Amino acid sequence: MPSLPQTLSARIQAVIGVDPELRPATKPQFGHYQCNAALRLAADQGRKPREIALEIIEALDLDDLCEPLEIAGPGFINIRLRTDVLAQTVTGQLADPLAGIEQVERPATVILDYSAPNVAKPMHVGNLRSTIIGDCLVRVLRARGDRVIAQNHIGDWGTQFGMLVEQILVEGIDATTLTLDTSVELYKRAQEHFRTDESFAAAARARVVALQSGDELTRKIWQTLIDVSKAGFNRAYARLGVLLTDADLAGESMYNPMLDQVTADLIDTGIATVDAGALCVFLPGDDTPLIVRKSDGGYGYAATDLAAIRYRIDTLHADRIIYVVGSPQAHHFSQVFAAARLAGWLPDSVDVEHVGFGSVLGADGKMFKTRDGKAVTLDSLLDAAEEVAVPEVAIAAVKYADLSNSLHKDYVFDVARMTATTGDTGPYLQYAHARVSQILRRAGADGDLVNDESALITALAEPAEQALALALIRFPQVVAEVADDLQPHKLCGYLFELATHLSVFYEQCPVLHSDERQSRLVLCRATQKVLACGLDLLGIHAPQSM
RNA sequence: GCGCCUGUAGCUUAAUGGAUAGAGCAUCUGACUACGGAUCAGAAGGUUGGGGGUUCAAGUCCCUCCAGGCGCGCCA
Secondary structure: OOOHHHHHHHHHHHHHOOOOOEEEOOOHHHOOEEEOHHHHHHHHHOOOHHHHHHHHHHHOOOOOOEOOOEEEOOOEEEEOEOHHHHHHHHHHHHHOOOOOOOOOOOOOEEEEEOOOOEOOOOOEHHHHHHHHHHHHHHHHHHHOOOEEEEEEOOEOOOOHHHHHHHHHHHHOOOHHHOOHHHHHHHHHHHHHHHHHOHHHHHHHHHHHHHHHOOOHHHHHHHHHHHHHHHHHHHHHHHHHOOOOOHHHEOOHHHHHHHHHHHHHHHHHOOOEEEEOOEEEEOOOOOOOOEEEEOOOOOEOHHHHHHHHHHHHHHOOOOOEEEEEOOHHHHHHHHHHHHHHHHOOOOOOOOEEEEEOOOOEEOOOOOEOEOOOOOEOEHHHHHHHHHOOOOHHHHHHHHHHHHHOOOOOOOEEOOHHHHOOOOOOOHHHHHHHHHHHHHHHHHHHHOOOOOOOOOOOOOOOOOHHHHHHHHHHHOHHHHHHHHHHHOOOHHHHHHHHHHHHHHHHHHHHOOOOOOOOHHHHHHHHHHHHHHHHHHHHHHOOOOOOOO
């Protein structure tokens, strides 16, 4: 079902032949929506914008949806919806299980690559952002009807496993007794050992070969290390309340068997050439090559990423591939994408996007490090938030803070600001939901249930009611926009506005002791529904009370 | 040196080339016999880093300079 603004836009476009550039009015006195098309048409045709606006108004017949149209300023057409249409639309939104979210016409297969922690390394701030953002995008795209395949590209392969396995054997540890934390400690000891003991280093290198050639004992220990880390990752995911499960694991190791073919094909097609002993793809307009295979014969992560693209397109039949990885990787991904296009593995019909994001900074405004210079762990961040709020609220606070500003910007991890119960924060949104839920609960306790789906909004006389209703019907559009441009902060901004409109309504319009009680209860239910649905898309729990 | 990103009110930030740059925090002034005051109403706070340019219209596009961050052939 197309949303009301969408219907409106289509109706206008059918008459004027171009995109009406419909957007929400910037101020209440300008009506509900504004159409800016006259200004552009005037520029194209060399005519006066107001003249064109007048012609458009005369050609349009929107009486069934709108109040009479008005021309304002240099040539804006201001549109005010009829309140009965507005009321009907909100009522319909309440009846819709998806709160009005429009389904895509043709569901796409979307690969979403995010989280990607490393085995035997603690989850850190970078994993936090990737996990939260990726989780939100999965939810948004699925809500729109796309078939989303989450892929957790964990770091479960590489030369470090030679060291790790060898260290386990030297120490005589039973690998199954390890945890993520103790394997992190083991990693440190192995690194130190590797650096200081040449015979150990040689054994570690030999162990890499054993791993790659499928030596039974080596692979068994390697698998145990992964299982141990997986358990740690899953604890973190459970704590964060994200959707990732073991079924979404698609780590580096699974592409290992494909790397020989990838490089062979790159060589055969002449796309990759050997330079200084390394197999490189030189891309037009780029000074630095993409190194697919190192001069020592080992594969770099470019090879894995290229194999992954191939697999995702040939085997998973992806229409869209999204990587949620920090901004420092921007150059790498642009190279990988360009190389995959050159090789013909990535057809123009498939969208591939790197959703980069900025860093989480410490209070000093610098890259977040502990006092001894180590990366800050995910758990320590969540612990800090949970010191000042109950877990449900603390997690909401952290997630909302992460999602609510532009992805590409860095932000400072400031627990006091993100857990504040006033202002543009997760807890404030949870509170708004709890409060509207309270009204509905009281109404239910009074024996006046509003479960009847035929309940209608009959009154929108008050400006606060209208503003709230108008905010509600924008929801589908906002979700569509986030699905399209992958910017969760737009949904955050919308929900904050919605919560603000709710507060004003709540203040100015009594619900339970009003002649319009029934109508306002329906408006409350619709608001509760959109808030809950919107928060769910952010991965934030919407409490009934707090 | 080259490339990418960032610079908006004291602080945190929003804004598809469109009307008087919109919010939150902090500050100040009001509103509790109240469906939850974890709220609301209002005030004050901006030469959008500087300078040019394009456009009917620029925070947004182009050029240039300044400041900061990140990346730049074999770690992933």
